[in-house]
Amino acid sequence: MSFTSGTSNPLTRSFATDTPIPSAGTLMAPFSESETLKRVKPSPTLAVTAKARALAREGKKVISLxxxxxxxxxxxxxxxAAIKAIKRGETRYTDVDGIPELKAAIVAKFKRENGLDYATTQVSVSPGGKPVIYNAMMASVNVGDEVIIPAPYWVSYPDMVLLAGGTPVFAVGEMADGFKLKPETLEAAITPKTKWLILNSPSNPSGAAYTEAELKALGEVLKKHPQVWILTDDMYEHLIFDGFKYTTIAQVVPELYGRTLTMNGVSKAYSMTGWRIGYCAGPEPLIKAMSKIISQSTSNPCSIAQWAAVEALNGPQDFIPERAAVFQKRRDLVVAGLNACEGITCPTPEGAFYVYPSIEGVIGKTAPSGKVIMTDEDFASELLQTETVAVVHGAAFGLSPFFRISYATSEAVLTEACERIQRFCASLK
Ligand SMILES: Cc1ncc(COP(=O)(O)O)c(C=O)c1O
Structure with missing residues (x-):
């Protein structure tokens, strides 16, 4: 059907004569968030980026870390591979938790890199690593279940647990222990209600990575508590430095294989954050339960991105250590630059692209604005205002007084950022 003029189009006519066209000012029905949503907070890392963008719009030369x-x-x-997939017509719905070719590539990856045997029925693919964790929590956590999260932690873990109705229980890894969870801290955190332990190595935000011996020591504790499942977030597996030998818990504590979900993704190792492919492998009943959630929520991850991920996992891997070497150089630059700041102590992490320095030495000092720095949030906010360097305050990751820097940027930018932070710290009285 085609219309030749506005008056012969019934839709145009009815809007023009009878129905007021809704606009932004139209009175809306009162909206209130669900009780579940009220329990969670928006991502603080995205909030920092938004603040930095706002300053940049004012014409300030912001360095966003x-x-x-x-x-x-x-x-x-x-x-x-993605372009070829489009041209082949791989543009339709796929199996909800991943195409067989990608599942086969994931099985091969786990065998090749981690010595882990999985069947394709034990593998699930989601639109990013984030939904893998979310789906695992939604599929398994009941109200009242506790999930142990070592702090400092990646910002999304506690809120995902809350969304699933569970209770996050924080177990602190001290800076003196490289921010890693100690077996006795884990033991003290476990109760009959503990459903999961979430491990993340190398860690966002600290960059800390667990050695094989450290994982085995945690395994000894976990072996005593068969009700506890382990979700290991291995997202930064390939970003490791100084010849660190990477291992994952199901590999080095085989007794835990039957209750471990090993999660990974292509976002960080293959620079594919926008493609949205994360994956995991674990016990089949859990994988099936996650698939049920996927089928009633997001459905399959983008078909084209899945084919790109097949190439990522099966194709050449030689650029990965080359890129890790670039990150190691940047880490060394940032650690040295921050340790040259008055009041800052920056440990040297084993992996990822973050550092998590302590600002214990600046707490109580006065910024040029006259504000006394009492918290790491004050520090981050004054640093942004004074020197326009955006960092994320440690409280967002559950351990203060620290801040997180992401050094996934050029050496020139990092050098300039360190100079500005040094100048800021020197200006504190
Ligand atoms: C520790 C950790 N796990 C998972 C993710 C999520 O990865 P994706 O972008 O694939 O959802 C991130 C992203 O920042 C992360 O830092």
């Missing part, structure tokens, strides 16, 4: 994504491009062979 808040974002957690590699500054490298997705390798060309992976982009080409």
């Amino acid at each position: 808040g974002a957690g994504e590699p500054d490298f491009d997705t390798p060309e062979n992976i982009c080409d």
Whole structure:
């Protein structure tokens, strides 16, 4: 059907004569958030990025060290695989938790890199690592269940647990222990209600990575508590430095294989944050339960991105250590630059692209604005106002007084950022 003039189109006519066209000012029905949503807070890392953008719009030369994504491009062979997939017509719905080819590539990856045997029925793919964790929580956590989260933690874990109706229980890893969870701290945190322990190595925000011996020591505790499942977030597996030997818990404590969900993704290792592919492998009943959630919520991850991920996992891997070496150089630059600041102590992390320095030495000092710095939030806010460097305050990750820097940017930018932070610290009285 085609219309030749506005008056012969019934839709146009009815809007023009009878129905007021809704506008932004139209009175809306009162909206209130669900009780579940009221329990969670928006991502603080995204809030920092938004503040930095607002200052940049005012014309300020902002250095933003808040974002957690590699500054490298997705390798060309992976982009080409996606283009070929489009041209082949791989543009339709797929199996909800991943195409067989990607599941096979994931099985091969776990065997090749982690010595772990999984069947494709034990594998699930989601639109990013984030939904993998969310789906695992939604599929398994009941109201009153506790989930142990070592602090400092990646910002999304506690809120995902809350969304699922569970209770996050924080177990602190001290700076003196490289921010890693000690077996006795884990033991003290476990109760009959503990459903999960979430491990993350290398860690966002501290960059700390667990050695094989450290994982085995945690395994000894976990073996005594068969009700506790383990979700290991191995997202930064390939960003490790100084020849660190990476291992994952199901590999080094085989007794835990039957209650471990090993999670990973292509976002960080392959610079594919925007493609949205995360995956996991674990016991089949859990994978099936997650698939039920996927089928009634997001459905399959983008078909084209799945084919790109097949190429990422099966294709050449040689650029990964090359990129890790670039990150190691940047880490060394940032650690040295921050340790040259009065009042800051910056440990040297084993992996990821974050540092998590202590600002214990600046607490109680007065900024040029006259504000006394009492918290790491004050520090981050004054640093942003005074020197326009955006960092994320440690309280967002559950351990103060610290801040997180993402060094996924050029050496020139990092050098300038360190100079500004040094100048800021020197200006504190
Ligand atoms: C520790 C950790 N896990 C999971 C994710 C989520 O990854 P994705 O972007 O694939 O959802 C991130 C992203 O920042 C992360 O830092």
